[in-house]
Amino acid sequence: MTKESSPASDEGVLTLRTKLSQDRNRQKLSRTSTPKVRTGCITCKKRRIKCDETKPHCGNCLKSRGHCEGYAEQTKKPTLSGPLQIRWDSKQITQHTFSRAASPRVQVKLDPDTLDFRDAKGLLYFQEFVDVVQGPWIAAGSSGGLWEVTLPQLARNNATLRHAAVGIGALSMWYRQSGHKTLRKAVLPVRAIAEEDAHYFYGVASYCHAMKLQSQQASVQDAVFLSVLSLCFETLRGQRKAALDHVNHGSALLLSLLTDQDTQRHVAAFAPNPKPLLATVADIFIHLVTQARFVFRGTLKNGPSLPNFTKGLRDKNHTMESFIVLICELSARPKTTSQIPDVFKNLDEFEEFWAQAVRNRSTMGPIILDIIRTSDILSSIDRDDIRKFFELLVGDHRIKEFCEAEAKETQAVNAAFLPLFNQIMMSDTKAPAYLRAIHLRLQYLSVYAFGNPAQYHDCEVLQAQTPVFREYLSLAEVAFHITKRDMPNPVKQLSLQCGLSWHLLLVAFFCRDPVVRDHAIMMLRDYAGEDGLWNTRALQILATRNREVERMNAVEGTAKEQWQRLWRREYLFEEGGERVVFCFLAKDETTGEWEVVEETADVPEDFGEARWERRPLTASGKLLMAESIVF
Numbered sequence: 341m342t343k344e345s346s347p348a349s350d351e352g353v354l355t356l357r358t359k360l361s362q363d364r365n366r367q368k369l370s371r372t373s374t375p376k377v378r379t380g381c382i383t384c385k386k387r388r389i390k391c392d393e394t395k396p397h398c399g400n401c402l403k404s405r406g407h408c409e410g411y412a413e414q415t416k417k418p419t420l421s422g423p424l425q426i427r428w429d430s431k432q433i434t435q436h437t438f439s440r441a442a443s444p445r446v447q448v449k450l451d452p453d454t455l456d457f458r459d460a461k462g463l464l465y466f467q468e469f470v471d472v473v474q475g476p477w478i479a480a481g482s483s484g485g486l487w488e489v490t491l492p493q494l495a496r497n498n499a500t501l502r503h504a505a506v507g508i509g510a511l512s513m514w515y516r517q518s519g520h521k522t523l524r525k526a527v528l529p530v531r532a533i534a535e536e537d538a539h540y541f542y543g544v545a546s547y548c549h550a551m552k553l554q555s556q557q558a559s560v561q562d563a564v565f566l567s568v569l570s571l572c573f574e575t576l577r578g579q580r581k582a583a584l585d586h587v588n589h590g591s592a593l594l595l596s597l598l599t600d601q602d603t604q605r606h607v608a609a610f611a612p613n614p615k616p617l618l619a620t621v622a623d624i625f626i627h628l629v630t631q632a633r634f635v636f637r638g639t640l641k642n643g644p645s646l647p648n649f650t651k652g653l654r655d656k657n658h659t660m661e662s663f664i665v666l667i668c669e670l671s672a673r674p675k676t677t678s679q680i681p682d683v684f685k686n687l688d689e690f691e692e693f694w695a696q697a698v699r700n701r702s703t704m705g706p707i708i709l710d711i712i713r714t715s716d717i718l719s720s721i722d723r724d725d726i727r728k729f730f731e732l733l734v735g736d737h738r739i740k741e742f743c744e745a746e747a748k749e750t751q752a753v754n755a756a757f758l759p760l761f762n763q764i765m766m767s768d769t770k771a772p773a774y775l776r777a778i779h780l781r782l783q784y785l786s787v788y789a790f791g792n793p794a795q796y797h798d799c800e801v802l803q804a805q806t807p808v809f810r811e812y813l814s815l816a817e818v819a820f821h822i823t824k825r826d827m828p829n830p831v832k833q834l835s836l837q838c839g840l841s842w843h844l845l846l847v848a849f850f851c852r853d854p855v856v857r858d859h860a861i862m863m864l865r866d867y868a869g870e871d872g873l874w875n876t877r878a879l880q881i882l883a884t885r886n887r888e889v890e891r892m893n894a895v896e897g898t899a900k901e902q903w904q905r906l907w908r909r910e911y912l913f914e915e916g917g918e919r920v921v922f923c924f925l926a927k928d929e930t931t932g933e934w935e936v937v938e939e940t941a942d943v944p945e946d947f948g949e950a951r952w953e954r955r956p957l958t959a960s961g962k963l964l965m966a967e968s969i970v971f
Contacts, residue, residue: 382409461542465509466502469495472512472831476772477823477869480779481627481837482695486620491565500562503550504569510543511576512831522868523830524877528577547573561610563593564621571628571836580873580916584637584645587873591625592648594618598666599656619670626664627837631873633660633965635913640921640958661705668699680752683759687776690757694780697749698787707738708793721961723925723936726907730797743792750788757784769822778819779838785812786843790850799903802852809851813859816840823868833869841867841876848883849909854890861887875917878943881950882911882920885941889924896927905934910964918943920950923957923964936961 380391381398386409392399401408472478473487495505517536520526529537547570554566567590574582597606597618611617632645644650653659658666684690712718715729733739757780764777789808795801819840823833844867847860864880889909893902910923920941925934938957941950958964 381411461510462506462546465506465513465539465542465546466496467509468512469505469509472508472829475827475832476775476779477827477833477838478835479837480835481783481839482620482623486624490617490620491568494565495569498562500550500553500557500559501565501569503546503553504566504573507543507545507547507550508569508573508576510539510546511573512829514539514543515576515831516829520830521828523576523578523834523870524875526578526830543573560593560597560606564590564597567593568621568624568836571624572834575834575836575870575872576831580635580875580918581637583873584632584635584916587625587628587632588646588648591629591646592652594622594625594667595649595652595656595658595663599652599658615670619667622667622670624836626667627839628872629660631842634911635873635875635917637916639914640912640964659706659709661702661709664702664705668702680749680756682756684756686760687764687773687780690760691780694753694783697753698783701746701787701791704739704742704793707736707742708733711736711739718963723908727904730794730907734794734797739794743794746791750784753784754788757781770826775819775822778815778822782812782815782819782840782843785815786839790843790846796850796907799852799899802850806851806853806856809847809853809856809860812843813847813856813863816844816863820863820866820868830868835869836872838869838871841869841871841874841879845879845883849886857887857890873917875913875943878913878917878920881941881943882922885920885922885939885950885952889922889926892926893924908936912964914940921958921964922952938964 380393381401383401384391384398389400391401395411397408397410470492473491479487491501492505495501514536515523515526517539518526518534529540532538532541550566550569554562567586570586571583571590574580574586597603597610600606607614607618629646629649635645636642637645653663680693681689684693711732712729715725715732717725717729761777761781764771764773767774785808789805789812795805827833841864844860844864848857848864851857851860861880861883864876864883867876867880870876886909890906893905896902897905905925908923908925912921913919914921920943921938922940923936923938926937927933928935936957937954939952939954941952944950
């Protein structure tokens with residue numbers, strides 16, 4: 341880390357210099373003993389004699405030589421406004437649990453006269469990086485402290501992370517100057533043609549240098565945080581296969597860190613107060629590992645997208661669900677409905693409570709996995725077994741008790757949050773709190789609408805959720821409008837933790853109101869950002885195809901029978917998200933029977949209409965996701 345002087349140490353150095361100067365002045369100085377002149381005229385500097393510093397010409401030179409060459413122009417160090425975040429003070433950050441209120445206490449301005457930026461461009465790109473990660477969208481779905489405070493501070497004082505940050509800033513500059521409106525429409529340059537292409541190639545060079553530096557050392561902390569920055573970089577380039585590799589590496593590293601025999605020592609060495617910091621970083625990987633169950637690097641037959649992480653889980657006798665529980669225990673602070681205030685005072689208070697409430701929900705994962713294994717649904721080709729599985733799920737007393745407790749808490753949270761939310765909605769739409777409040781409300785609604793797995797068993801229960809789906813789409817539309825208005829740079833619409841596009845797909849699949857489903861499809865089509873590993877264009881193609889499946893399914897049977905046929909829908913994404921795979925029940929015109937079919941469509945490069953083609957069943961009639969669900 342770069343050594344930096346404190347104000348106290350600077351004052352001490354100045355005092356010492358003053359004393360030395362006074363001691364020298366008491367001595368009778370000869371020409372050879374005169375200290376080096378730094379502020380004198382050019383002539384006196386050349387002659388190495390003391391200058392009387394008379395302006396505009398030195399009096400000594402005029403008397404002795406009759407002329408003076410004058411004084412060199414003094415250039416002032418430029419002052420910068422904008423980039424903050426210099427010093428890495430992990431103790432201070434973690435004590436504040438990454439709240440936004442902590443940010444001003446640890447932010448100071450950059451010193452432009454530093455040796456850790458190779459040129460002015462590097463500093464400029466770092467400023468751009470700080471501006472990006474302190475934007476409102478990148479932290480959507482998470483506590484903003486990691487992005488607003490920790491990563492800029494770490495990157496500023498660590499050569500490896502700094503080069504990765506500079507790479508992200510250079511990519512952002514390229515996007516901003518190239519005029520691209522969305523990340524998914526950008527075509528990466530092969531060689532520098534346009535003037536702004538130089539930013540792109542500078543960014544790639546900086547990123548490669550960061551990787552080289554990391555390969556030369558063995559810092560666990562650097563490796564974990566570099567994985568996060570690398571995810572940002574590769575996602576901005578649209579290189580989802582490379583992003584999957586970083587998810588594989590980062591999640592495997594976290595798994596090893598938390599399950600090794602010497603875990604306590606490793607965790608203690610990570611940071612002065614490591615658990616909140618590790619939990620915040622792990623939240624990113626949990627979100628992305630969950631996505632990686634659906635997004636494959638190659639094809640489904642090539643095996644899991646995260647081979648190192650999957651092998652680590654099996655070697656450690658863990659599952660994805662138990663790993664999530666392990667992560668959540670890092671910052672577990674159990675809360676009950678009795679601790680929910682009548683009204684939340686501010687967004688920080690609500691976000692801290694809600695983040696913990698979401699973590700507490702992780703305990704349902706192992707229960708559902710146990711029910712899946714008990715039902716043998718993963719190895720069955722009998723369509724009726726899906727019905728039996730849902731009956732087990734709905735009838736399990738653990739699920740019932742959990743859902744009842746969660747429903748009670750969710751209602752109490754809603755009552756305490758709505759007054760604050762409505763107050764902010766009456767304020768200035770350009771205020772930072774406005775968009776943040778919308779994102780937090782969307783998080784709440786996503787849990788309320790999609791968090792109860794038992795509700796998918798009953799069509800009538802889903803029908804009753806229609807108002808919630810409508811509210812979700814309405815708020816998402818407001819968020820889109822603010823984004824287009826205030827964030828023309830598409831890089832600022834990147835998030836590794838925002839689940840907005842995924843939830844739009846869920847609305848398009850599970851809402852029983854066809855008008856609301858169509859609304860979700862249109863919003864996916866216009867979605868400008870990118871959320872983690874999801875290819876939002878692929879999500880829109882899938883949602884559009886599902887509309888046709890819904891239409892074909894509705895031609896026969898009762899509403900209950902139609903819904904039970906839709907239980908068999910499955911989807912995943914191959915080739916890093918560039919190919920959509922969709923399984924569903926279709927009626928065989930020859931036999932009149934409803935049979936499982938499998939279709940694929942490649943995401944068209946020209947943003948035209950996708951072409952769906954049928955292929956033989958990859959899993960021979962069993963669930964596509966059987967292997968992914970297990971790990």
